[in-house]
Amino acid sequence: MADKTCELFDCGHRACGGCGAALAARLMLKAAGPNTIVVSSTGCMEVFSTPYPETAWKVPWIHSLFENASAVASGIEASLKKQGRTEKVVVMAGDGATFDIGMLCISGAFERGHDITYICYDNEAYMNTGIQRSGATPYDASTTTSPAGSHSFGNKRPKKDMPEILAAHGSPYVATASIAYPNDLIQKIEKAINTTGPTYVQIHVPCCTGWGFEGEQTLAIAKLAIETGLWVNYEMVDGKVTKVKKVVRKPVEEYLKTQKRFRHLFKPKRQDAEIAAIQVMADKNAAKYGTEIKLKKD
Amino acid sequence: MLEITEGSHAVAEAVRLCRPQVVSAYPITPQTHIVEALADMVADGKLDADYMTVESEFSALSACLGASAAGSRVYSATTSQGLALMFEVCFNVAGMRLPIVMTIANRALGAPLSIWNDQQDSIALRDSGWLQFYAEDNQEATDLHYIAYRVAENPKILLPAMVCFDGFILSHTYEPVDMISQEDADKYLPKFAPKERLDAADPISFGMYATPDYYLEFRYNTDKALKDAKSVIQAAGAEFKQMFGRDYSAMVEGYRMDDAETVIVAMGSICGTIKDTIDDLRAEGMRVGLLKIRVFRPFPSDEVAQALKCAKRVAVLDKNISLGAKGAVALEVKDAIYSSGIPVYDYIIGLGGRDVQKKDIREVVTLAGKGQGNIFVGLRKEVL
Numbered sequence: 001m002a003d004k005t006c007e008l009f010d011c012g013h014r015a016c017g018g019c020g021a022a023l024a025a026r027l028m029l030k031a032a033g034p035n036t037i038v039v040s041s042t043g044c045m046e047v048f049s050t051p052y053p054e055t056a057w058k059v060p061w062i063h064s065l066f067e068n069a070s071a072v073a074s075g076i077e078a079s080l081k082k083q084g085r086t087e088k089v090v091v092m093a094g095d096g097a098t099f100d101i102g103m104l105c106i107s108g109a110f111e112r113g114h115d116i117t118y119i120c121y122d123n124e125a126y127m128n129t130g131i132q133r134s135g136a137t138p139y140d141a142s143t144t145t146s147p148a149g150s151h152s153f154g155n156k157r158p159k160k161d162m163p164e165i166l167a168a169h170g171s172p173y174v175a176t177a178s179i180a181y182p183n184d185l186i187q188k189i190e191k192a193i194n195t196t197g198p199t200y201v202q203i204h205v206p207c208c209t210g211w212g213f214e215g216e217q218t219l220a221i222a223k224l225a226i227e228t229g230l231w232v233n234y235e236m237v238d239g240k241v242t243k244v245k246k247v248v249r250k251p252v253e254e255y256l257k258t259q260k261r262f263r264h265l266f267k268p269k270r271q272d273a274e275i276a277a278i279q280v281m282a283d284k285n286a287a288k289y290g291t292e293i294k295l296k297k298d
Numbered sequence: 299m300l301e302i303t304e305g306s307h308a309v310a311e312a313v314r315l316c317r318p319q320v321v322s323a324y325p326i327t328p329q330t331h332i333v334e335a336l337a338d339m340v341a342d343g344k345l346d347a348d349y350m351t352v353e354s355e356f357s358a359l360s361a362c363l364g365a366s367a368a369g370s371r372v373y374s375a376t377t378s379q380g381l382a383l384m385f386e387v388c389f390n391v392a393g394m395r396l397p398i399v400m401t402i403a404n405r406a407l408g409a410p411l412s413i414w415n416d417q418q419d420s421i422a423l424r425d426s427g428w429l430q431f432y433a434e435d436n437q438e439a440t441d442l443h444y445i446a447y448r449v450a451e452n453p454k455i456l457l458p459a460m461v462c463f464d465g466f467i468l469s470h471t472y473e474p475v476d477m478i479s480q481e482d483a484d485k486y487l488p489k490f491a492p493k494e495r496l497d498a499a500d501p502i503s504f505g506m507y508a509t510p511d512y513y514l515e516f517r518y519n520t521d522k523a524l525k526d527a528k529s530v531i532q533a534a535g536a537e538f539k540q541m542f543g544r545d546y547s548a549m550v551e552g553y554r555m556d557d558a559e560t561v562i563v564a565m566g567s568i569c570g571t572i573k574d575t576i577d578d579l580r581a582e583g584m585r586v587g588l589l590k591i592r593v594f595r596p597f598p599s600d601e602v603a604q605a606l607k608c609a610k611r612v613a614v615l616d617k618n619i620s621l622g623a624k625g626a627v628a629l630e631v632k633d634a635i636y637s638s639g640i641p642v643y644d645y646i647i648g649l650g651g652r653d654v655q656k657k658d659i660r661e662v663v664t665l666a667g668k669g670q671g672n673i674f675v676g677l678r679k680e681v682l
Contacts, residue, residue, distance in 0.1 A: 035498045039364070050506035060496040062367055063505035064390050068360035071352065075320060075364030075372070076496060078348040082319040082370060087498045105360065108353030 002031045002186050013056040014048040018215020020205030020222065021045050021121045023179045025056075025092060028119055028203075031189035034059055037080075037087045039073045041097030042066040044128040045121065060087070067101040069093045070109035073116045088117065088193050095122040095136035098202075099160050110169035110198040117192045117199045120162065123207035131210040135160040138230065139281065140274055141261045143210075148264035153274050158281060166200045167239045173199040174236040179206075180222035181245070184233065191235075204231045212260020224255040229282035232289045246293045249286060252279045300476050305436040305468040306331030308475040309375075309401055309461075312443040314345045315483035316399075319370035322350040322361040326380040327413045328465040329403040333375055347373075355380035359387040359400070366396040367504050369495035371447065374398065377465055378405035381419045385426075391458045392427025392520060394505055397450035397490075398458040399443065400428075403465040404566065404617075406650040414651020415465040417566060421594075421618040421626045427520050429459035429527055430595040432565040436473045438546075438592075439463035441538065444478070445546055447487050448534045455527050456492075457520070464567040464617075466651070478542055486541055524596045531593060549598035551590040552605055554580060558587030560666050561609040563602075563631050565591045568615060568647070568654055575659035586663055591627060599634040606635050612642045613666035615675075619646050624672070643671025652676060 008029035015022035021044060029036070040046045040063040049056040050063065064072045069091045077089045093102065098120040106118065125143050126132040133146040139158045142148040146155040167174045173195040177185040185203060192199035206221045208214065213221060225231035226247055233245035253275055256262040265271045265278075286292045303311070310332045313321075321340070323333040339345035348365075352358045355376050362372040376384065381402060391398055402420045406412040420430060431446060433439035439461065446459035463469060478486075494502060508516055528549065535547035553573050555561065562572055569590045579586045589605050591598070606612055612635070616625020623629065628644035635642065643666045648654040658675050665673060 034501075037368070037496045037498065047507055050503055052506040052508045052512050055503040055506060057503055058501060060498060060501045061503045062364070062496055063507075064360060064363055064394070065386055068356065068363075068387065071357035071360035072364035072367075074350065074352070074357070075322065075361030075366075076368045077364075078320045078322075078350055078361065079365035079368035079370035079372075082346075082348050083368075085368075087496075104354060105357050108357050111353070112350070 002190055003033065004030050004186065006030055006033065008034060008058040010056045010058055014051060016209050016215065018208045018218045020179050020207060020218050021123060022048070024121045024203045024205045025049070027179065027182050027185050028090070028092065028189055029059065031186040032088060032090055032193055035087050037062070037076055037089050039069045039076065039089065039091045041069040041093035041102060043094035043097055045092060045094065047128060066097055068105050069097060070102060070116070070118060071105040074109045074112065074114045077114045077116050090193065091116060091118040093118070093120055095120055095124060096126045096134040099135035099162055106166070107169065110166055110171055114198055115196055117189070117201065119189065120200070120202045121205045122202050123205045123210060125210050127207050127210045136162070139278060140265060142264055143261065153264065153271065163200060163202055163236065167236050171200055172197045172238055176202045176204070176231070176233050178204040178222050178226055178231060178233055180219050180226065181233065184245070188235065212263070213258055217258065221255070221258050224250070224258065228252045228255040229286045229291060230255055232285050232291055234289055241289060244289045244291055246291050248293045248295060249282070252282045300474050302472055302474050304331060304470060304472050305439060305463065306470065307335050308436050308440045308477070309443065309463070310335035310339070311477055312440040313373050314339050315478065315480055316443060316447050316487055317371065318347050318373040320348045320350065320362065320365035320372045321374070322352055322358045322372070323374045323376065324352055324355045324358045324380060326355070326377055328405060328469045329375045329377045329380070329401070331469065332401060332403070355383045356387060359384045359391065362398045363387060363391050363394070363396055366398050367394070367496050369492055369497070371490040372398050373400070375401040375403065377403045378407055378419045381423060382407060385423065388423050388426040388428060393516065395456040395520070395523070396458060397456055399446045399450055400458070400460050401443070402460050402462040403469040404462050405465040412650040415467050416649045416651070417462065417617040420460055420462045423460070424595055424626060427457060427524060428595060429457055429524070431459065431461050431593055432591065433461065433463040433468065434567060434569040434590060436468055436471065436475050437544070439468055440475050440477070441544055441546060444483060444486055445531070445534050445538055449527055449530050451490055452530050453493065455523050455530055457523055457527065462566070467567045482541060486538065528596050528598065546592065548601065549593040550601045550605055551592060553588040553590065555587040555589065555605065557585050559585040559610040560613060560663055561587045561589055561606055562613045562615060562659070562662065563589045563591065563627060564615040565594060565627060566617065568617065571654055571656060572659050575656040578656065579660070579663060584663070597630050599630070602631060602634040603638065606640060607638065609640055611666050612640055613662050614642060614644050615647045615662065616644065617648045619649070641669065643669070645671065645673050645675050647675040
């Protein structure tokens, strides 16, 4: 069991107030504990947590490049094995590093079957470089490279289904989690780390700067993503969905209207067709994973 | 013990004797025989290493980076496009001061695609912070691996090293090679025990980001380590000579340099052809010598200047070209002897596997005698 009082991600780092990713790192280390080696990709977290000569990481930590965290982790795991050492290897990478530029390395590492846990902190765009779209950016989100305009509603494609891709590699444990449900998140990371083989946890981490909301709203917005069905918390063991967070669903616009990245769907004019299209996506998620709690009618 | 063996297999055997714990590589011609031989050794229990078959050269070196940071001696081998794909990781490895040793079976870079030899691939990485050794024959290629690990892992140096040997010309050629014993290899190359590594018992951070207040100093330190490596290479070479009789204590090596008026400067297997040609020319009364560059990074400027100080003219042969400028060796040699006023004539030769014969070396000597440089030797003007 994780020691939830243990703090291995130190205070004093440079993350924005209300940063979802920083909270994910802190919770991740509560789950992982001190016998862990963390591999980071280039990105917000790497930058805000390790401005030389300071570091927020109280466990051994390494960053090499944007796209190679899973290959670096593979090498560390191989080395530890040869040395007879017991540390667990955990990758902590953003969605750009995971869904896009690091895809080749992740596929290789999962196919080879290394005993590593890959955690993607998913804030749904390239935040470190100034909020450009990634393969994890949701449909219609306005980013600096998928801006909403008179001829565009923002990002034209739905989010890539990364957990399914990694489950298809034969990963024994794949899960999605949210910082809005910290106990669930910690349990999933513990489970991922304690499962032999390459495991994957994708954590939804709202980004106040990139999404456009006040820092104190981070957890509320993370929760709304789940309550609307736009994010689903689930577990897959050996490729089969075994556990799903069920919710009494709210309309998607309750989530969308909290963030500037979706503001163009409401102002200057309400875009009913677009909101309806996003609602269909949430409905499909609910149907696919069976997240809906049906209330009894009086 | 002297064995007739293929260059790649001799290199693989030397690597085995160095006891790497993690080997990670991706197949690419003409490097394949090395990594296949290592895979066989692991499969047969002759090498106790984790042999990681990765999905790209980029991941091969990235995996080596992780394994090295975790405290293992690691090895990789590549060439050409594979090395180009590693470009980003190469700079990273050097900046993180990880003593990885990698064999480069030198090969041309596309386009157009060419699987044949020149030295463009490793030369393109000359600015990456790796030590670079170039071998003339397979004995040297083999021995340089022990020396490369020894220098790379020196606590004052901690830099990665490329051992470069010409693809096919050396990698696929059978030559007699003297292999040292495991016992001697262990004596020469003690166990890798880095002071700093990824270790839960003593957590440190690797690869942090540096603001402008620190970046310059990191680069200074890496450059200084590379330059400090000169004396470490010389000492490692001298000790190797003491133990095994073969002398690699000098960064450059002269051949028939006494009273030489024309000195050819070159790297790699071409030096053998040059030596044969020099013997012929000397027999004809021509005063020609060779200065072989064994270590290209750090570049031995002082040693080159010292060796060339009595030359009347210098002819540099480059199996590479910095397109739009000159060959890399010529640029370095010109820099090294700039104040001497000795003319340096530069020749691009043998690119993409074009055979270099004694007649080509004779042509270079003739051209240098006429004061003509800046020439692609053996250019087929009819296909231009």
